[in-house]
Amino acid sequence: MTLFGKEHVERYRATDGAEGYEWQKGTTILLLGTKGRKSGREYTHPLIFREHDGAYLVVASKGGAPEPPAWYVNLQADPEVTVQIKGEVFNARARTATAEEKPQLWREMTEVWPAYDEYQQKTAREIPVVVLERA
Template sequence: MLFGAQHIERYLATDGQEGHDWQGTTAALLTTKGRRTGKQHTTPLIYQQYGDTYLVVASKGGAPQPPEWFLNLEANPEVEFQVWGERFKARARTATAAEKPDMWRVMAAAWPAYDDYQKKTSREIPVVVLERV
């Protein structure tokens, strides 16, 4: 099973042939700019395509605080996203209240544990929309 740095390394080396299909779902690579350091940070995340956009969930397993990558993209929404061998620039934003229910259903269908993560925390777990630029 791929995870963390090894997942990123294999995904990049194989254009996603190793790492895109992950534990019964799909994974992509999100690269954000560190809000304090300015350094690039790449994170493998479960994703789904949604029309012309891509969705990821800032769950951190239902932890009370959001993941670092989410805090980074709040500070700088210009990100890079890689699906298979295609790497592109995108603008990240949090789904609106009107958009979120349908987007959440799509993501929970891809990874049912998201519903459990939301039950574990009082924090509203955001769905992030990635739009190509």
């Protein structure tokens, strides 16, 4: 069974990632908690990730849509986030990879999910790589 959205978050949390950590095509998933920039509500998003030098990388692709995902806009307003990887939950600070960092980090992420290159071709916006660093 492939999990998506709210159900993915619920199963991941209920099982400490036993269900939902491993996802499609060998990818792994973390849960990213952000605060709504307008509502102040807490939101949780299951995202493909990769570890990199003690930090964690995610991609704000939204499948190549012309606008970024809401979670990315929210973390730009408030970069203090929560991250859950399997049973471990921790605070982190999110930042967009710099222009110097991005080419290497993009390659690392397309190794685990090659479709990111297709998503980038579908949109005029530059799809960001987000670095999540433990607080």
